[in-house]
Amino acid sequence: MKTRRFCPHCGRPVVKSRIKGYTFQCNNCDEDFYRFEVLRIKDMRIVKQLCQQTIRHERQNGCKLFSVYKPYPNTSKNMKQKEILVRYHSADVGFCREIWQAKPENEKANWLGYDTECGDWMFLSGGPYGYAEPEHSVPKEIEIVICNSDWIEYYRTGNDRTRFPDGFPTFDQACEKHWNTIRHEHLPTVGKPELVHFLEEVKPDNLCNIDNLNWNYNYYHNIDPDNLIEDGIRVSREDKGDFKTAFLMHFDYMGKRYHIVRYAQHHSMCNARWYMYAVVALIDGKINGNMYWLGNGLISNK
Ligand SMILES: [Zn+2]
Known part of the structure; x- marks a missing residue:
């Protein structure tokens, strides 16, 4: 049941309409469409945006989440595979x-x-x-x-x-599950959305838009006294206090080993410092990019 057409409201795949005069229907929106109304493969960017919006909206409003696949009925014949x-x-x-x-x-x-x-x-x-x-x-x-x-x-x-x-469990779910077993020991007050919040408090007034964004998201440097972080566009190797990178625990996912690490970061335009908690994989003993971000813990924003 391939139509290669998508609902203009929710972005989900449409199926052939059962109502005379219409060509397609969306099982999710319960609406029928003419041929020219629906989106096509060439509109895939819009389709994906719509899908994301729809899912975000449904999640926020506690709607029952319909699969983006759900409109497709199971047409498989007797499969012998077990x-x-x-x-x-x-x-x-x-x-x-x-x-x-x-x-x-x-x-x-x-x-x-x-x-x-x-x-x-x-x-x-x-x-x-x-x-x-x-x-x-x-x-x-x-x-x-x-x-x-x-x-x-x-x-x-x-x-x-x-x-x-x-x-x-998806990789994200596995990361959160393991993090939940130790997070109370490490992240007493600050969680995921808080970093921007405490940088706001020490932000100078009257920054233009670009400077505003840079202040909140760009002026971060990793503090890496032991030279453990491989991807280092913005790395301070010198020891700024005792901000050593710490390996907190490890776990295996699909046969590969991952580590939950804590390392410090600082803001180059003010004295704010915080810990970054993340899941990483090691290559030759070095941290090579974050696989999953877990949260931030404020050290000081003074
Ligand atoms: Zn729809």
Whole structure:
């Protein structure tokens, strides 16, 4: 049931209309459209923006979240497969999904989508390089075998919520879960949105727009006395007090090791200093970019 057309209101894929005179319908908005009203593949940028807006709106207003895939009925014939081996390919944030590659021996589908909102697995037609359009939901009987990049089994999940009530934790969810076990020891007062807030307090008056943005988001330097941070466009190597980088805990996700680290940052236009908490992977013992940002803890803004 591929239409390659999208709802102009919510950005979700439309299906063929059952009402005479109309061509398409959106199951999410419960509305029917003429051919010229709907969005096409060439409008994909708008479609993704709409999808993001819709999902944000639905989340904020506590609506039941419909999958961006939901309009597609399951048309799969009797599948003989009992399991599908998959490995992670990429995140498609605009559509709130991840793209996974199925092990080639499955002749049916090479690509699967994982809906990060609903936790549903979906067959995709075409690969991630074009528009990977959802074909239908993975039948409940089939187990999804999450593998690392070498096809070594790591975790089993599937669409059957009685057997797999928790679905599959995304990387973000895994980071938050482990962070929650130690965050009370490390982040007593300041959390995620607070950094800009305390920089506002010490911001000079009458900055123009650009300076305003720079003040809040750009004048950050990592303090890295032990030379542990690899990506260092803006790194102060000198020791500004005792702001050593600390490795707080580690965990494994899909067979790879990640570390929760704390390192200090300072603002180059004032004396504000804070700790940055993040999940990182190490390459040759060095921190090579943040994989996931956990929060900030204020040291001082004086
Ligand atoms: Zn719609």
